[in-house]
Amino acid sequence: MNTNDLDTLKHGLRDFADTRDWNQFHSPKNLCMALSVEVAEIAEHFQWLTEEQSKNLGQDKLGEVATELADSLLYLLRLADKLDIDLFEAAVNKIELNKQKYPVEKSRGNAKKYTEFSR
Amino acid sequence: MNTNDLDTLKHGLRDFADTRDWNQFHSPKNLCMALSVEVAEIAEHFQWLTEEQSKNLGQDKLGEVATELADSLLYLLRLADKLDIDLFEAAVNKIELNKQKYPVEKSRGNAKKYTEFSR
Amino acid sequence: MNTNDLDTLKHGLRDFADTRDWNQFHSPKNLCMALSVEVAEIAEHFQWLTEEQSKNLGQDKLGEVATELADSLLYLLRLADKLDIDLFEAAVNKIELNKQKYPVEKSRGNAKKYTEFSR
Amino acid sequence: MNTNDLDTLKHGLRDFADTRDWNQFHSPKNLCMALSVEVAEIAEHFQWLTEEQSKNLGQDKLGEVATELADSLLYLLRLADKLDIDLFEAAVNKIELNKQKYPVEKSRGNAKKYTEFSR
Numbered sequence: 001m002n003t004n005d006l007d008t009l010k011h012g013l014r015d016f017a018d019t020r021d022w023n024q025f026h027s028p029k030n031l032c033m034a035l036s037v038e039v040a041e042i043a044e045h046f047q048w049l050t051e052e053q054s055k056n057l058g059q060d061k062l063g064e065v066a067t068e069l070a071d072s073l074l075y076l077l078r079l080a081d082k083l084d085i086d087l088f089e090a091a092v093n094k095i096e097l098n099k100q101k102y103p104v105e106k107s108r109g110n111a112k113k114y115t116e117f118s119r
Numbered sequence: 120m121n122t123n124d125l126d127t128l129k130h131g132l133r134d135f136a137d138t139r140d141w142n143q144f145h146s147p148k149n150l151c152m153a154l155s156v157e158v159a160e161i162a163e164h165f166q167w168l169t170e171e172q173s174k175n176l177g178q179d180k181l182g183e184v185a186t187e188l189a190d191s192l193l194y195l196l197r198l199a200d201k202l203d204i205d206l207f208e209a210a211v212n213k214i215e216l217n218k219q220k221y222p223v224e225k226s227r228g229n230a231k232k233y234t235e236f237s238r
Numbered sequence: 239m240n241t242n243d244l245d246t247l248k249h250g251l252r253d254f255a256d257t258r259d260w261n262q263f264h265s266p267k268n269l270c271m272a273l274s275v276e277v278a279e280i281a282e283h284f285q286w287l288t289e290e291q292s293k294n295l296g297q298d299k300l301g302e303v304a305t306e307l308a309d310s311l312l313y314l315l316r317l318a319d320k321l322d323i324d325l326f327e328a329a330v331n332k333i334e335l336n337k338q339k340y341p342v343e344k345s346r347g348n349a350k351k352y353t354e355f356s357r
Numbered sequence: 358m359n360t361n362d363l364d365t366l367k368h369g370l371r372d373f374a375d376t377r378d379w380n381q382f383h384s385p386k387n388l389c390m391a392l393s394v395e396v397a398e399i400a401e402h403f404q405w406l407t408e409e410q411s412k413n414l415g416q417d418k419l420g421e422v423a424t425e426l427a428d429s430l431l432y433l434l435r436l437a438d439k440l441d442i443d444l445f446e447a448a449v450n451k452i453e454l455n456k457q458k459y460p461v462e463k464s465r466g467n468a469k470k471y472t473e474f475s476r
Contacts, residue, residue: 005124009207012214020221021228025286027170029390033285035191036158036393040278042151042198047271048263051146051407057202066204069195070213072154073206076191079161083176085185087192088128094189095131102139109140144405152267152404155274159397166390167382170288243362247445250452258459259466265408270399273429277393280436289384295440304442307433308451310392311444314429317399321414323423325430326366332427333369340377347378 006077006088013078028082035075042068125196125207132197147201154194161187244315244326251316266320273313280306363434363445370435385439392432399425 017023045065046054057065080087136142164184165173176184199206255261283303284292295303318325374380402422403411414422437444 005207009210009214012211016214016217019223020226022226024228027173028176029165029168029170029173030285032158032161032165032173033281033386033390036155036162037278037282037285039151039155039158040275040281043155043271043278044275046148046151047268047275049148051148054146054148054151055201057147062202062204065202066199066209067213069199069202069204069206070209072195073192073210074213076188076195080185080188082174083181083184083188085181085188087188088124090185090189091128091192092131094186094193095128095135098135104138107139107141109143148271149404152271152400156397156401156404159394159400162390162397163394166387166394243445247448247452250449254452254455257461258464260464262466265411266414267403267406267408267411270396270403270411274393274396274400277389277396280389281393284386284389287386289386292384292386292389293439295385300440300442303440304437304447305451307437307440307442307444308447310433311430311448312451314426314433318423318426320412321419321422321426323419323426325426326362328423328427329366329430330369332424332431333366333373336373342376345377345379347381 009074010077010081013074014081017078026078026082028079031075031079031082035072035079038068038071038075042072128193129196129200132193133200136197145197145201147198150194150198150201154191154198157187157190157194161191247312248315248319251312252319255316264316264320266317269313269317269320273310273317276306276309276313280310366431367434367438370431371438374435383435383439385436388432388436388439392429392436395425395428395432399429 017026042065045057045061045068077087080090136145161184164176164180164187196206199209255264280303283295283299283306315325318328374383399422402414402418402425434444437447
C-alpha cells in the first residue's frame with residue numbers, strides 16, 4: 001500500500017462495499033448523513049472539555065478519537081467517490097482559494113478578524 | 120506537489136495557519152466544531168433531495184459540494200495534525216477492522232443486517 | 239406540572255444543574271456542542287433508512303428516537319436559558335417570518351422552489 | 358396564543374406545511390437532516406469563541422443565535438409531530454430518568470465524573 005495516498009483508501013472502500021453488495025445503501029444523501037454521525041462521535045469526546053484539555057487527551061482517549069477520525073475520513077472519501085469528485089484536487093484548490101481570501105497581512109493573529117473571515 | 124498525499128495537505132495547512140498566527144484558534148475542540156459546521160454545509164445540499172436526486176446533482180451544485188467536501192477534509196486533517204494522529208494509518212487500520220467486523224458472507228446485501236452492523 | 243410548558247422544563251433543568259453544580263460545564267459553547275451530539279444520535283437511527291422506512295420505525299426504535307428527541311430539546315432549552323433567550327417567543331416570531339418569506343401562492347408544492355427557498 | 362405551549366407551535370407548523378403542500382418533503386429522515394443543519398448554524402456562531410466569549414455575545418449576535426435556536430426547535434417539533442411522539446412528555450420523562458442516572462451526591466461538581474456520566 002502506498003503511503004498517504006487517498007486513492008489507495010478509495011479503492012479499498014470500493015472493494016469493501018462491492019463485495020458486501022452495500023452500494024445500494026451508499027447514496028450520497030445517506031453517506032452524508034453517516035459522515036455527520038461520525039463527526040458527532042468525535043465531538044462527543046470534546047464536548048465537556050476545555051480547549052486546553054482537548055489538547056491533552058491521554059493515550060486511551062486519543063486512540064478512540066483516532067478511530068472516529070478514521071471513520072469520518074472513510075465516509076468523506078466514499079461520498080466523494082460516489083459523486084465522482086477528486087477530493088485531493090478539491091482540497092488543493094481550496095487551500096489556494098483560502099490564501100487569496102485571507103491575505104497574511106490582513107488576517108494575522110486577530111480573533112475578531114478571523115471570526116469574520118471564517119465564513 | 121505529490122499526488123493524493125495527505126502529508127502534502129497537512130504541511131500546506133500548517134504553513135497556512137503559522138503565517139497567519141492562527142494556531143491560537145486551532146484547539147482540537149474548536150477544530151472539531153468547525154469540522155461539524157462544514158459537514159452540515161454538505162448536508163444542506165442534500166437535505167430535501169431524494170436519494171436518487173442526490174446521485175445527480177448537476178455541475179453547478181456538484182462544484183459547490185466539492186468545495187464543502189474539501190473544507191471538511193482540511194479541518195479533519197488539521198484536527199488530526201493537532202492531535203498528532205496519523206490519519207492515513209488510522210484509516211487503513213479501520214478498513215482492516217471493518218473487514219473482520221463485517222465478514223462478507225454474513226453482511227452481504229442485507230439492509231437490516233447492515234443497519235444492525237453499522238454501529 | 240403544566241401541560242406542554244417550556245418554562246416548566248427550563249426550571250426543571252436549572253434545578254437539575256444547580257443541585258449538581260454543573261453550571262460550570264454549561265457554557266453556551268459546550269451546550270451547543272452537546273446539542274449537536276444529541277441530534278446526531280437521532281440521525282444515527284435514520285441514516286440507512288429510506289424516507290419511507292423513516293416514517294414507520296416500529297415501537298422499539300420509536301421509543302429510542304423519542305429519548306434522543308427529548309435530549310435534544312433539553313439541551314436546546316438549556317442553551318436558550320443560558321443565553322437568556324425566550325425560545326418560545328423566538329419560535330413564534332420565526333413562524334411569522336417564514337410566512338412572509340414563503341408566501342403560499344409562490345411556494346406551493348414545488349420541490350425545486352422549496353429547495354431554493356429553504357436557505 | 359397560549360404562553361410557552363409546544364402544541365401551539367406544533368399546530369402552527371402543521372398549518373404552515375399543509376397550506377404549502379410541503380408534507381411531501383417532510384419525511385422524518387429529511388426533517389432530521391434539516392434539524393442537524395440548523396444546529397450547525399448555531400455552532401457556526403460559537404466555533405471560534407472561547408467558552409467565556411460564548412457567554413457574552415452582544416445584542417446583534419444574540420439575535421441571530423435566537424433565530425437559529427428557533428429554527429432548531431421548529432424542526433425538532435415537526436420531526437416529533439411526524440413521528441407522533443409527544444415531545445413534552447418525552448422531555449419530562451428524560452429529566453426524571455436523568456435524576457436517577459446522576460444522583461446528586463455522586464455527580465456533584467466533578468468534571469471527570471460528569472464526563473463519564475454524560476453518556
